[in-house]
Amino acid sequence: MSVTPGDHPNGAVRTVLAEDGVLLREGLSGLLERFGFTVVEAVGDAAALEEAVRRHDPALVVTDIRMPPGFSDEGLRAAVRLRRERPGLAVVALSQYVEQSYAADLLDSGGGAGVGYLLKERVADVEEFAAQLGRVAAGGTVVDPEVVRQLLRRRRDPLERLSAREREVLAEIAEGHSNTAIALRMHLSEAAVGKHIGNILAKLDLPPDDGLNRRVMAVLAYLRSA
Amino acid sequence: MPDDRPRTLLQAMARPGYLLSPWPLRAVLYGITTPLSALLWGIPLGLLGTPWLMLAAVIADDAHSGSPGEIVFLVVFGALLLATAGPLVAVPGAALERLRVRLTDDRPFPTPHREPRRPGLAAWFATRYTEGATWRGLAVLVVTALLFLPITGAVGLLLVLGATMAGTPLLVFVYGDNVSLGPWEVSTLPEAWLPSLAGAAVLAVGAYIGGLAVAAQVELVRFMQRDRGEEALRAELTEVTRSRARLVDAFEAERRRIERDLHDGAQQRLVALSMQLGLARLDLPEGSPTRERIAEAQEQAKRALVELRELVHGIHPQVLTDRGLVAALPELADRCAVPTEVVVELDERPPAHTEATAYFAVAEALANTAKHSGAGSARVNARMEARTLVVEVADDGRGGARVAEGGGLTGLADRAAVADGRILLSSPPGGPTLLRLELPCP
Numbered sequence: 001m002s003v004t005p006g007d008h009p010n011g012a013v014r015t016v017l018a019e020d021g022v023l024l025r026e027g028l029s030g031l032l033e034r035f036g037f038t039v040v041e042a043v044g045d046a047a048a049l050e051e052a053v054r055r056h057d058p059a060l061v062v063t064d065i066r067m068p069p070g071f072s073d074e075g076l077r078a079a080v081r082l083r084r085e086r087p088g089l090a091v092v093a094l095s096q097y098v099e100q101s102y103a104a105d106l107l108d109s110g111g112g113a114g115v116g117y118l119l120k121e122r123v124a125d126v127e128e129f130a131a132q133l134g135r136v137a138a139g140g141t142v143v144d145p146e147v148v149r150q151l152l153r154r155r156r157d158p159l160e161r162l163s164a165r166e167r168e169v170l171a172e173i174a175e176g177h178s179n180t181a182i183a184l185r186m187h188l189s190e191a192a193v194g195k196h197i198g199n200i201l202a203k204l205d206l207p208p209d210d211g212l213n214r215r216v217m218a219v220l221a222y223l224r225s226a
Numbered sequence: 227m228p229d230d231r232p233r234t235l236l237q238a239m240a241r242p243g244y245l246l247s248p249w250p251l252r253a254v255l256y257g258i259t260t261p262l263s264a265l266l267w268g269i270p271l272g273l274l275g276t277p278w279l280m281l282a283a284v285i286a287d288d289a290h291s292g293s294p295g296e297i298v299f300l301v302v303f304g305a306l307l308l309a310t311a312g313p314l315v316a317v318p319g320a321a322l323e324r325l326r327v328r329l330t331d332d333r334p335f336p337t338p339h340r341e342p343r344r345p346g347l348a349a350w351f352a353t354r355y356t357e358g359a360t361w362r363g364l365a366v367l368v369v370t371a372l373l374f375l376p377i378t379g380a381v382g383l384l385l386v387l388g389a390t391m392a393g394t395p396l397l398v399f400v401y402g403d404n405v406s407l408g409p410w411e412v413s414t415l416p417e418a419w420l421p422s423l424a425g426a427a428v429l430a431v432g433a434y435i436g437g438l439a440v441a442a443q444v445e446l447v448r449f450m451q452r453d454r455g456e457e458a459l460r461a462e463l464t465e466v467t468r469s470r471a472r473l474v475d476a477f478e479a480e481r482r483r484i485e486r487d488l489h490d491g492a493q494q495r496l497v498a499l500s501m502q503l504g505l506a507r508l509d510l511p512e513g514s515p516t517r518e519r520i521a522e523a524q525e526q527a528k529r530a531l532v533e534l535r536e537l538v539h540g541i542h543p544q545v546l547t548d549r550g551l552v553a554a555l556p557e558l559a560d561r562c563a564v565p566t567e568v569v570v571e572l573d574e575r576p577p578a579h580t581e582a583t584a585y586f587a588v589a590e591a592l593a594n595t596a597k598h599s600g601a602g603s604a605r606v607n608a609r610m611e612a613r614t615l616v617v618e619v620a621d622d623g624r625g626g627a628r629v630a631e632g633g634g635l636t637g638l639a640d641r642a643a644v645a646d647g648r649i650l651l652s653s654p655p656g657g658p659t660l661l662r663l664e665l666p667c668p
Contacts, residue, residue, distance in 0.1 A: 021490065023495065024497055028501070031501060072547065072548045097535050100557065100560070124497070124528055
């Protein structure tokens with residue numbers, strides 16, 4: 001299921017990019033354009049990001065978490081503020097390393113719809129990365145597999161009750177894949193995927209719901225509570 | 227052959243040739259300079275001590291016993307005067323006294339004063355006003371004026387008497403007749419020989435008595451102005467402790483710098499590189515050998531990124547800087563192979579270096595737990611107890627953990643010690659193991 005240049009479903013999503021490393025900023029800019037996103041502005045720090053968003057009113061923000069002046073979590077805080085101001089704004093935060101509390105902060109904003117939290121190095125898989133951005137722009141939720149992996153490694157109730165297969169499905173859900181996509185990726189029937197998801201929701205004491213976003217929200221709710 | 231020349235007055239006096247040696251003359255020189263010194267330093271000291279002298283007068287005067295206010299004023303004013311101007315007299319005065327000691331003493335006499343830590347007048351004053359040697363120097367001057375001066379006077383009288391008696395023949399020769407020496411009347415030269423001999427004897431005895439008196443004074447000055455090794459040592463120890471703390475801080479800052487350099491440099495470049503490789507791959511036809519090779523290169527770049535990420539995290543975890551122990555300790559527990567429960571009860575964040583010490587202590591403890599204890603579960607607790615950060619790491623493993631020489635725990639104990647903290651380890655064979663870290667947070 002690869003997305004090839006020129007044949008993109010991203011429909012010129014207006015995007016503001018924030019990344020302090022010039023090399024990476026330009027690279028990312030090129031990557032986004034190539035996959036059909038329209039980069040309306042690319043900036044180098046959190047203050048400029050907020051300004052640019054107010055100026056351009058984009059649909060998507062892709063931001064580095066650690067940026068000047070403090071090189072702490074300025075990008076993340078700016079993203080959370082922007083989400084509060086503009087509930088419809090989709091945000092993907094890129095981080096050099098996985099940090100549960102960053103993910104939780106971001107997912108808490110705006111009900112978790114249209115949010116992504118990814119390790120920076122995921123940009124290497126350019127097609128997958130572009131697809132993930134697309135899913136977030138469309139209101140989906142994407143959490144880095146590494147976050148899910150750490151979460152699953154906790155070996156705590158109630159995650160401990162999940163079977164190995166159910167954990168795999170949970171990880172797929174967290175990455176924002178649809179039932180169909182999960183079935184394809186795991187070589188299962190869609191019905192089997194649906195059954196696994198039902199089991200997961202039951203074992204996590206979450207009310208069953210058919211909507212894609214509801215399921216993702218369920219996983220994220222657990223992530224936040226962990 | 228050892229040099230057996232006498233080096234002190236006392237040693238010289240123990241020898242038979244004392245009277246004919248230069249030593250009595252040296253003692254006389256000391257005695258002659260005593261009143262000069264007493265006068266030179268006694269006058270300013272007397273001025274500084276005026277309020278106290280007045281106080282003494284007030285108390286001694288029965289008819290006019292001073293009011294409490296008057297007495298308090300005199301006491302305080304006198305103390306202030308001495309405290310502020312005293313060292314200005316004491317430092318040069320004591321230096322001169324130490325120089326005078328050399329007149330009758332060949333032993334080395336190093337200055338008891340410390341080297342000021344920095345150049346400049348301010349540092350000099352700061353050092354001199356705060357060291358004991360200065361105030362003991364003041365005491366030396368007081369003793370010189372009040373004790374040495376009368377002793378020297380008494381010995382001087384004895385010597386003058388002896389010299390006069392010994393000089394009787396000369397007196398008779400010069401003045402002709404009837405020289406009166408107390409009970410004796412001497413008028414002829416033959417009569418003068420007897421008092422002259424007696425005078426010589428008095429001089430000889432005086433040389434010993436005076437020698438003893440001078441030797442006693444010199445010993446007292448040497449005692450009061452000796453270089454107090456332990457005082458210097460203590461000052462040095464304070465300095466060493468401070469510099470150790472500075473080193474640890476510098477070390478911590480350096481770790482952060484390295485972490486940041488790697489983050490802004492190598493990590494960014496690797497990410498950009500792997501992204502470029504990914505884009506390049508897209509341009510090549512599927513299944514072509516070049517595309518395969520680029521995919522392989524990309525895979526290696528990714529692996530390098532993962533390794534670099536782990537390395538950077540180990541140097542200084544960003545989450546600790548950003549969010550403190552509340553976020554960083556649970557994250558540590560997540561990485562631990564042993565299921566670990568974390569409770570952090572901190573209302574506010576401790577200082578950065580305290581946080582770092584606590585973090586790395588828990589990291590080390592959990593690593594040991596995972597490696598050696600065979601524990602099924604572990605528990606981490608961080609809280610404040612009376613301005614002390616207390617961190618406990620417990621596991622239900624087999625115990626027997628020790629703080630081994632050069633082991634990770636030793637390094638942590640050192641780190642804790644720098645912050646005036648400590649690490650306590652209880653790990654009996656059979657377990658459980660409890661590591662407790664206490665770090666004061668002023």
